[in-house]
Each structure stands twice: as C-alpha cells, then as structure tokens.
Amino acid sequence: MEYLGLVFNKSNDMTMKNFKYIYWAGVLVITLLTTNVVTAQDAAVKRTSPASIERLKAGSLWMDTYNGAGLVLDNLSYYSDLKFAYGYKNGDYKLNSDGERERAITVSSEGGLKFGGGYIWGSFSYVNEAQRNTLFNTTMLDFDRRMPYYTVDKNLSDFLKQSYNLAMKVASKPLWDKVILGAQAEYRTKVGAKQMDPRSETYVYSINVKPSAVVIMGNHRIGINFEYQNLVQESTTTNSDTQVNQDVFVLRGLGNGYEATVGGLQSLGMFVYKGNQVGGGLQYSYLMDEYRFLLSGNYIYGMEDVISSPSKPKKEGTVKTQEIEAKLVAIKDGDNLQRLELSYADSKLDGIEYVQQLDNTYEVQRWVVLYKSIRSDYKEQIASFKYDFFRGADKNYKWRAGVLAQYKKNDDIYYIPRSTEMVENFFIGINGKYSFGLGKKSNLLVGANFVYKDNLDGHYNYGGAKPDSYIITDFMTPDFEYMTNSYSMFGGDVSYVTSISKNGRTSLFVKAAVDYYKPVDWDSDRIQSTFTLGFTF
C-alpha cells in the first residue's frame, strides 16, 4: 500500500493526470453500469448471476470478435457486474520471471446495455500485484507481446505492479435496416517497480481502437473492422546503493545480448519502446433456424522500436509483427445452448538489429545507423478446439460441461550466431459446473476442471558467445525446461449466489477457486487461488 502512495506522489505530472483520469473514468463506468438504467428494455425481471453472465456471453456470436458493430445483432440483454478479488499464487513450478509467491488485488466491472436501438458495453479493471522473489527480469511488465529486447539481472527481487484497463464497445442501431456502425476501444496502462538493486521503474500504456461496420443481408451478415494500436513503454534503472554497481544483461533473443552496468559513469540509459500496429478483419455470419455461424479472419501488422538513452538515442532493436487469425463459431440455441469454437492463430515476429557508430563530430554528436538486418525470428502457431454445453434455456443454466483442446508451437531462431528454440505442446481439458438450488433466492454453483499439457517436442540450442554464462545456464535453460514440462492441472471453484434486491434482479456472490499444477517430471508444483466478492445487476 505504501507503494500506491509512492506512485501517486511520483513527480511525473502527466502520468499522474493520466492515472487520475483513468481512475475517475473507471468510477463513471462502474456507476453507469451498476445503475438500473431506465431505458433497459428487458421484458421480465430475472435474476442476474455469474452463471447467467456466462451463458449470455456463450450465446453471443460477436462478443469475442473485433467487430463492435455486431454486438447489436446478438440481442443481448442488460447485465453488469462488480467484482473484488484477491488472488494468490505459490510454488516453484514457474518461469524465472514469475514470483515464488504472488498476490493480486483486483477491482473490476463489466456490463452492457441496450441504448437507443444500439448496444453499449464497457469494462474497467484495476489490478495491484506484488511478486515475491522474481529473477531475470529487470524492466519488463508484460511478456505477452513477446518483446525480445529487454534487460535482465541475476538478483532475486520483489516486483510491485499496478495496472488499469478500460475497454468499450458500441454498436449503433441498424441504419436503413441494413448497416450497423460500431467501434471498440481499449486503453491499458501499467506501472511497475523492481524492489532490489538494480532497481527499475517501468511505465507502459497502449491504446487500441477498432472502428467497424456490419451489413445485413437477410440471414447473411458481413462485417469489417479496422484496427490501430499505439504503445509506449519507458524503463529506467537505478541503484539505491550508489557505491556498488550492478551487472545486467541486455537480451537480444534466445540468450544472445550484451553485458552492461547500472551505476557509475557508463550506467545503462533509459529504454523507450514505441510501437504502432494496424490491422483489419472480416466477419461473415449466417443464421439458420436454431443455428448461428460466424467465420472471422483478422490480420495485424506492427512495428515496435526500442531505443536507449533518449537524449542521444541509440537503437537497441526493432520488432516487426505479423499476425493472422481465423475463427469459426457455431451456436445452437433451443432447449439447451451449445457452442463450438475452432480457431487458428499464426504470428511471426522479426527482430531487427542495427550496426551503429557514434559520430563524434561536434556538429553531429549522435549514433548513425550503418546497417540493419533481421537477426531473429519468433513464430507461434496456436490451433484450438472448444465445445461448451449449457443445460437449460433459462437465463441461468442448470449445469454446463465443456471440452477443449489446443495445439501450440513456438519456433524461434537467432540467425547469426545460430541459436534455435522450439517448443511444441498439446493441451486437453474438460470442465463442468452444476448449480445447486438453495431456496428461491440462492444457489450454489460448483465447478471442476482438469487440463493435461503434453509436451510433444522441444529443443534449445545456443550457438552464441559464452555458452557457459549464467544467462544460458541459470535463465534460458531452466525456462526452456519449464516450457517443455508436461503437467496436470486440477481445478475447482465454488460460488454462493444470492439475490439481494426486492425485484430479485441483483445478486451478491462469493466465490472461491483454486487451480493446482503438478508437473510430470519435476518435484515442484504451483497453486493458484482466488477469492472473489461480487455483485451482478
């Protein structure tokens, strides 16, 4: 909590203004979504609960697409929720950069409502995280974007993080009964501070907008969306003990990189990441009696530059991203709800590095790029199958069951000197939930799930300098062994839901969930538990 005070007392006025803006925007979203809107048009008041929200989303074709305009076609009813969650993770079965113990406090809200013939959806979340005893991560807050150029060190350290996410989707009413216009937008911002020398402060934000449109032609619907995303990250490193310099390593991919120092005259400078991404997608939907189909495809192209020491910028690298994604969703309505999803995603990141020289002439005094080339490639393929069955056509299901299967392959190469890493995994899982009635107003929702990860293949061959350095022996190799380890995951959750409003619509729920990961070949394990208090409206 002290760190929250430090964040809000930080001298960066612009950052403070952004955070305060986001905070009050989030409060506004929560207020709007948690108020019974007069214009809501549901015919009969039925209890909203976590189960009903699950079912509502499962019955939506367009909710998970990048086309906000299509939301109005799902004829979704009003819903919203407000959740307060405490999450805890513990165990040694993890990547080096994960904490041995992690806790997260989350406040989130989400909801949608019909408005003027259209549909509006919004969500807000605030997460405060503390990771204890992380290793080999000095400056990176989100590894999802798979950026290869960042700094690591070998000192055990805590990491404190805070993030705000704001998202919205809006769809107009059908214009001339033919055309729907819509948009999606998402704003994410995160700050983090490493607690041990070499310390770091990292700030990252991204904004993503997707304007969209859908054309209705009888039972056929054709959608199109465009996408633009902008991302900025700034990372600074310092020492609290200025008498002792700290060794760090700046990664360039697959264990390659260079040694640097934090502290002293040649201390590592600030790293600035700037990314832009454009893309677009097409959707085709067809309705046939109880069946609804949606086929969608999406393409993204992006660039992210990394520079150090902005006052005399030196290029650390550039990542060029290309992603394609295709998905087929089939929903059968009726007495029960059934949902089938097939998806495939393929992404390729090119790591571009530069040969630069410092031009020392008095008039120039800057780094000049002499040559650049693609030095590394990172490919990822994910194919997924998912089937869910919801028993009962009512707002709240009686029980649900599902199966999922996923194939995932990562194939990375650093061209010269040649290093390769390939990891191929297959996941299979089953899940189910049952709702036990506890009188008219309450119920107990009990769920269980099991996932087995089978490692099909993997190899890591490092051909760069110093193969016996700690980067290879203590960082890359153990992380590779984690990624290629098969495991079983057993999970369960229990939710107690009760109606708390006179009209029976609003519910209070308390949920406890736990997931236990047990690797096949390791003695260690990992447990993740979450306790949630929430309201649904």
Place this chain on the structure above:
Amino acid sequence: MKNKIKIFMVFLWAFAGLTACDQFDDNAHTKKVEPVRSVIVLDLQLGDAPTPSEFNVKLINYNERYEINKTMSSDGMLTVDDVIPGIYTITVSAEMNEHGFTYNYSGSVVNTEIIRSGVRQVVKVESSKAGNLVLKEVFYCGSKTPSGGSYFRDQFYEIYNNSETVQNVKGLCIAIINPLTATANLPVWAGEDADKYVYALQIWQVPTNQDYPLNPGESIIIAQMADNHQKSTLNPNSPVNLITAEFETLVNTSSIISDNPAINMIMAFWPSPTPQWLTTVFGGAFVIYFPSQPIVPANYVTPVGSTTKCYKIPISEVVDALELVGNVNQMNLKRMPTVLDAGAATVGGTYNGKSVARKVKETVNGRVILYDTNNSTNDFEVMDTPMIRRYGAKAPSWNTWD
C-alpha cells in the same frame, strides 16, 4: 463546436497514421542478415626491424562478444569469410627474436565497419623493440574500508626493468592522458600531425637532480601516498603497505597525508591540482616516457571545442603504455593509440581491491621477463590482491628505507 471536434479527431487520426507510416517505411523492407567476407591487407612500416613470416590477425566485435582469429603471411592478403556484419577492431601482431633483440609488431584498425563483402581493410603495422622499462603492476581502483566506505589513497604504479641492461629512471615521467575515462566521445586535436602525440592531463616526473639506476629485475614503486595504508588511522582493509615505495606524488601534507620516506616526485604538469593525485578509479590511460625537452606547463594545448589544458607527448618518446577501462564492455572505447597499446585491461569494477599485473613470459637465469606485446588485453591479468614487487622483483640499492 461539433465540427471543431470532428476536425480535431480527423487531424489526430491523421497524425497517428502518419507516425505509424513513418515507422513502417523505415523497416518494412529490412532483409535477413547474411554473413559478409572481409579482406585484410597489411601496410608494413617496420623500419629496420626484420619482417616476420607470419602475423596473427584478430577481428573483434565487442558488441557481439565475438572474435575471429586467423594468421596471414606478411606478403599476402587475408580473406575472412562468414563475418557477422558489424563494427570491428582488427589487430595484427607478431613477435620475433633476432640478433639478441625481441621485436614486437602491432597494428590495428579500431571501430571499423565490416558490413559489405569484399571491402579491403588496410592495417598499418609498426614495429618496436620490447621495452626496457614496463608498467608491471597498477593498483588503481581503490579498496573498501571496514565500515564499507571507499578508500582511494593506496593507488600505486610499479615500473620494472624488463631488460638485461641497467636503466636510469632519472627524469622518467608518468602521465595520465585525455580523456580521463573510457568514452566514445573522443577529443579532437588540431594539427595535421595530431596523431603523433598523446595528450596528458597530468604529468609527474622523477627528480632530475641525480641518477636513479635500476638493475635488471628491479622495480620502482610510484605511490599516490607512500604510507602503510593498513594502519588503523587509514584503512586496515587496504591490501597494501607502500611505506617502502621509492617515489610518491605528494601535493601537500594534511592530517591524513604525510611526507613519507619516499622521494617526492616533481609535479611537472597539472593545471588544477587537488589535495592528492587521485587518478580515476574507473581506469585511466597511462604512459611512461623520457621527455626530450623540459616540460613547460605554459605550453599546453586544448582539444577542439574544449578548454581542458593538456600537454603534448610525442608517441616516439613513450617507453610504455597501459590503457585501463571500467569494465569489459568498454574494451572497444580506445583512447590510447594502438601502436602504444592495442588492447586494454580492467579489474571490472571500483573499490574492489584488485590490481592488474603483467604476466610472466619466462624466467632466464633467475631473471623474470614479463610479456610486452603492446597489447594490455593479452599482457595483463587481474590480481585479487595487489602486491608490490611481485615475482621476486627487487628494490634498487638507493632505496635505503626498504
């Protein structure tokens, strides 16, 4: 108002789009890396020295932590394939014994770009006889006190007679050159012959009032403060006791600094002296030389665009040189001309109580001969505990307080 908002939004998205287009254009057509072929050609400027049959060639890419070692004949051309495109330091070296002398051959091209195949890299190679006097051991980084503080008064420089003849160190100078620490921002010097000099920030000189003979196998110690640094009033954690040092660079006495038994050196050039001659604990670049002309401090020079006063030292007068850097990542930040020192040495940190010492090449009739290839990277090694007169070096007979 609505129109203004619309116009603003259009401009905002146009700006965002243009920014993205700029970034995409810069890198959209970047190709996959391909190794290149480098061609090395020698420009031999050996004077009267004999020509060796073979040279050792090293291509070092400090950024990639990568090096290629080859050999080439003196009359040929070397083609090196599969070179990663980048910035390289190419060093050429050889050693030859003839007529009782040891000749060192060295040349280098520092921070040259190898990014296209077939571009010739011409390396000028010069020769020198192995130095009679060499910097044998240097302790520059300081040590920690028992309370964890930083102690810097125990710096010392040991100069050794590496030859088989008596050397007189009367008038010998030790200088630290500009720039003070390893940096990519090198000063620019005026004059067409600027590369024939090194430029000193400070110079201390052995007094010229008498002879100071040094027999083969003997060494002199120049101390910042020739005291017993391990005594309780200084730093019990210091690794050295310098009370027997031959010379000290005394500026002024104080409550801590005494005028010790060692002979006081002459402050030959130091425009702005501080209470003690503390050289940078991050590693300076040093030369020892015999000036052919008296040192006149008023005859200083300054780099282009700077007011820092420096003194020109002809490279031809330099007896030995040593370049020190803060850590291994700075090995390519060369400030010493490569003909004097083609490499660099480092203890890798500050106040860690370590020194750099020249390696032993051989022992002949009980006399230790140290490596002297004019390349500190190869000639020096890190010592965890500094030691004066390592390997049995003796003090000169005129040191009566040893």
